[in-house]
Amino acid sequence: MSFVLQHVRDNLWSGRLDILPADRLVHGFSARLGGVSPAPFDSLNMALHVGDDPACVWENRRRYFSALGLHAERLCTIRQVHGTEIVRAMRRDAGRGARAYEDALADADAVITNDSGVPLMLCYADCVPVLLYDPVHHAAGVVHAGWKGTVQRIAAQTVARMWEEFGTAASDVIAGIGPSIGAGCYTVGPEVAEQFRAAFPAHAETIVQDREGALHLDLWAANHVQLAEAGVLEKNIDHADICTLCECKFFYSYRSADGRTGRLAAVMELR
Numbered sequence: 631m632s633f634v635l636q637h638v639r640d641n642l643w644s645g646r647l648d649i650l651p652a653d654r655l656v657h658g659f660s661a662r663l664g665g666v667s668p669a670p671f672d673s674l675n676m677a678l679h680v681g682d683d684p685a686c687v688w689e690n691r692r693r694y695f696s697a698l699g700l701h702a703e704r705l706c707t708i709r710q711v712h713g714t715e716i717v718r719a720m721r722r723d724a725g726r727g728a729r730a731y732e733d734a735l736a737d738a739d740a741v742i743t744n745d746s747g748v749p750l751m752l753c754y755a756d757c758v759p760v761l762l763y764d765p766v767h768h769a770a771g772v773v774h775a776g777w778k779g780t781v782q783r784i785a786a787q788t789v790a791r792m793w794e795e796f797g798t799a800a801s802d803v804i805a806g807i808g809p810s811i812g813a814g815c816y817t818v819g820p821e822v823a824e825q826f827r828a829a830f831p832a833h834a835e836t837i838v839q840d841r842e843g844a845l846h847l848d849l850w851a852a853n854h855v856q857l858a859e860a861g862v863l864e865k866n867i868d869h870a871d872i873c874t875l876c877e878c879k880f881f882y883s884y885r886s887a888d889g890r891t892g893r894l895a896a897v898m899e900l901r
């Protein structure tokens with residue numbers, strides 16, 4: 631199991647996790663190179679809500695989707711609000727949020743579908759993107775898990791919602807955890823640490839690490855643990871193990887010295 635950052639074309643790069651089957655779905659984690667946005671969004675900013683020129687964002691989306699063999703005009707996205715709302719996308723929702731932020735499908739932090747031809751997209755920088763695939767019912771979910779969503783178990787809640795909507799059994803789910811901030815770079819205050827210790831008592835020392843007086847939060851572990859506790863098999867959970875702040879030349883990091891910055895995209899479309 632591994633994560634590969636591939637050069638696709640024209641300095642466009644896309645990350646993928648081997649665990650997600652390429653014959654059943656297309657997925658990608660974008661990087662920041664090969665786009666048209668000026669500083670501080672340079673250059674492949676995929677988000678409309680950060681103050682970048684919408685024409686640049688559209689060109690970036692068009693380039694990246696084309697490089698994946700997908701159609702940007704069909705992308706379906708959500709207005710992420712660090713909550714736990716999960717929304718189902720239908721084929722008729724293709725294109726929602728592709729060109730205008732207000733037109734996105736919903737205020738939500740996860741979107742699921744069992745329709746092919748609808749590329750689901752999240753935008754993020756440091757927050758954890760979790761991709762879920764049920765090969766039995768051919769259904770997909772993409773989850774935006776910042777610390778607020780993670781402590782409220784949005785990834786596990788999305789697996790449960792896929793059961794309600796599609797009959798997805800957690801033991802069939804394949805889960806991929808994309809590039810995002812790693813524990814080494816992510817320090818939090820005692821109030822946040824305490825919420826995680828209370829939410830994950832059996833794994834508190836793995837998820838909240840006291841390193842010489844600083845409290846480091848491991849969001850990858852917190853998402854992994856909640857998926858495993860929900861019934862996803864250990865062998866079916868893969869991690870990119872890439873920290874967006876350590877690798878901020880390749881990825882956007884909300885905590886990088888740039889301050890204002892662009893957003894990466896996590897994309898998944900069922901074939």
Ligand SMILES: [Zn+2]
Binds near residue numbers: 811812814874876
């Ligand atoms: Zn780091």
